[in-house]
Structures are given as structure tokens and as C-alpha cells.
Amino acid sequence: xxxxASALFNRLAAAGVVFAGGSFIAQQVLYDVDGGEAAVIFDxxxxxxxxxxxxxxxxxxxxxxxxxxxNIRMENRTFENPTQSKDLQTVNIGLRVLYRPRVxxxxxxxxxxxxxxxxxxxxLRSITQEVLKSIVAEYDAEQLITMREFVSKRIQExxxxxxxxxxxEFDDVSxxxxxxASEFNRAVEQKQVAQQDAERxxxxxxxxxxxxxxxxxxxxxxxxxxxKVGAAFAKHGQGYLELQKIEAAKEIAGTMSRSRxxxxxxxxxxxxxNMNVQ
Numbered sequence: 001x002x003x004x005a006s007a008l009f010n011r012l013a014a015a016g017v018v019f020a021g022g023s024f025i026a027q028q029v030l031y032d033v034d035g036g037e038a039a040v041i042f043d044x045x046x047x048x049x050x051x052x053x054x055x056x057x058x059x060x061x062x063x064x065x066x067x068x069x070x071n072i073r074m075e076n077r078t079f080e081n082p083t084q085s086k087d088l089q090t091v092n093i094g095l096r097v098l099y100r101p102r103v104x105x106x107x108x109x110x111x112x113x114x115x116x117x118x119x120x121x122x123x124l125r126s127i128t129q130e131v132l133k134s135i136v137a138e139y140d141a142e143q144l145i146t147m148r149e150f151v152s153k154r155i156q157e158x159x160x161x162x163x164x165x166x167x168x169e170f171d172d173v174s175x176x177x178x179x180x181a182s183e184f185n186r187a188v189e190q191k192q193v194a195q196q197d198a199e200r201x202x203x204x205x206x207x208x209x210x211x212x213x214x215x216x217x218x219x220x221x222x223x224x225x226x227x228k229v230g231a232a233f234a235k236h237g238q239g240y241l242e243l244q245k246i247e248a249a250k251e252i253a254g255t256m257s258r259s260r261x262x263x264x265x266x267x268x269x270x271x272x273x274n275m276n277v278q
Contacts, residue, residue, distance in 0.1 A: 028062035036073040040106045042066045050107050068110050074100050074171055075120070079128045089141035094177030095128055097159065097170060105167035113166065123166050131158045141180055148175060 033039045039053040043065050053067070060067060075098070082092045099120070101109055113119035135154055136144065144151060156173035163170050 029059055030057055031060055031067045032057050033067075033069060036071065037069050038072050038103055038106055039067045039069045040110050042068060042110070048107050048111055052103060052106050068115055070101055070106055070109070072100055072103050072106075074098050077120070077124060078176065079125060080177070081129050081132050083129075083133050083136045085136055085139060085141045085144060087140045089180055091136060091141065091144060092177070092179040093132055093136065093175060095132065095155070096172075096174055096176045097124065097128070098172040099124065099163070099168055099170050102167040102169055109167050123168065127159060127162045127166070127168075131155055131162060134158070144178060148178065151175070 031039070033053060033055045035055050037055060039058070041049040041051070041053065041060065043049055043061075045064060058067075076096065077099070078094060078096045080092060080094050082090060085091050101119075109119055113123055132155065135151065135158060139147065139151060152173070152175045155175070156170065159173045160170050
């Protein structure tokens, strides 16, 4: 019984060794390339192979061939770089880049820039600093604010050009942050306040001018109206006076007809008599 158990244990141990050995050999012979990745083989005998290997499970020569796997999906990174404007203002620019390596150039990237985990940090930071310094130095700080979209477009064009030399493709490059020194911010704020005060003063001056013009027009209108009234009175003055007398008489007659102390005697030749009774 003991002998049978010992034999079974030996067979299981041997099977375990065979399985472990098989797994080790499989790990050394096979490698996987996931979706969104590509691989380049570094052969210790022949150097970097020019063939780019796509996704799937692939064979390699153990201990001789080493696969370098690159992410070929679009990646997003943000770089912050302090630089100086044309008028020597310190500007801190946050630049967001969407990039990926050129797939057919992965062997050159491995050859010139290094392994898959390091190449982007080294190259992108260097390109970003170089482009920002060269372009930002062409504009004053105020122009960087008012022409932000145009400057961002110029930076993107320069990044695409420089990236092509390193086999990097950019889908988007944009300024996401633009900060200046506190002294410049205060100067901009004071300038805005001064502009607002100037606009307010201009409005007050224009308002005074309009009011003055309105008074002149009103005075001219009153003078013309007075002249026309005087001319009309000179021409029809007698008739106007007669009309005024008639209107006054009508008003007096109306008032007296409503009074209880006044009566009209038909036989008195139309004479009105005061009939005050104590």
C-alpha cells in the first residue's frame, strides 16, 4: 500500500514538473499582442527586425528574440511649460496633445528612441518645449490672449512638423491653460478699468453735447412759434379780441343764469336785475 502511494506521488510530481516545464517553455516561445498594440522583435543575433507584428499570439526563439510591444492607440497627455513672450512676460502654458506612434515606423522608433515605455516621455516633452519657446516668443502677452486660437493653431502645425521627424502623429494640439505673472494680471485689470472710465467719460461728453443741441433746437422752435403767433395776431388781432369778448360774455351769462339772486325781466328790454332778498 505504501509502495503504491509512493509510486502515485512520484508520478504526480513528475507530471507537475512536466507541466511547469511546459508552461515555462510556452512562455518563452509564445507572446501575445493585444488589440490596439503592435510589436517589434529585437533579435540578439540579427538586431531589430523590420516587420511590425499585429495583434494575436505569436512564436519567438526563446532567449534570442525579445518582443517590444507598443501602444498604437491615441493617447492624451498634458504638458506645462513656462516660457517668455515677446515683451518678456513670463507665461505658463498648459498644452494638451493627442498623439500616437506611426505604426509602420515602429522599428525606427525602437532603434532611435528606445523601448516602448520610455520613448514618448523623452521625445514629447522635448518637442513641446522647443515649439512653445519658438512660437510664444513671437507674440506680446496681450496678443497671446486676444489671438489665442491663432497661436494654438500655429503651435499645432509646428508640433505636427516636428513630430513627423520622430515618427509621431498628432491628432490634436490645443492650449488649455494660459497663465501670466500676478504683476501682468494687475496691469491688465488696471488697463481694463482705465478703458471703462474712458468710455464712461466719452458717453458723458456725448450726452452733454446732445442735451446742448436739444436745448438749441427747442429754443429755435419756441422763437419760431412766437414769431408765427405774433404775425397771426397782427393780421387777425381784432377778430381774435372780438372772439375773446364773446367767449367771456358767454361764460358770464352762463354763470349768472345759474344764480338764484339774478332774474331776467322780459319787459325790461333784456335787462338783468339783481333780486337779492335779505
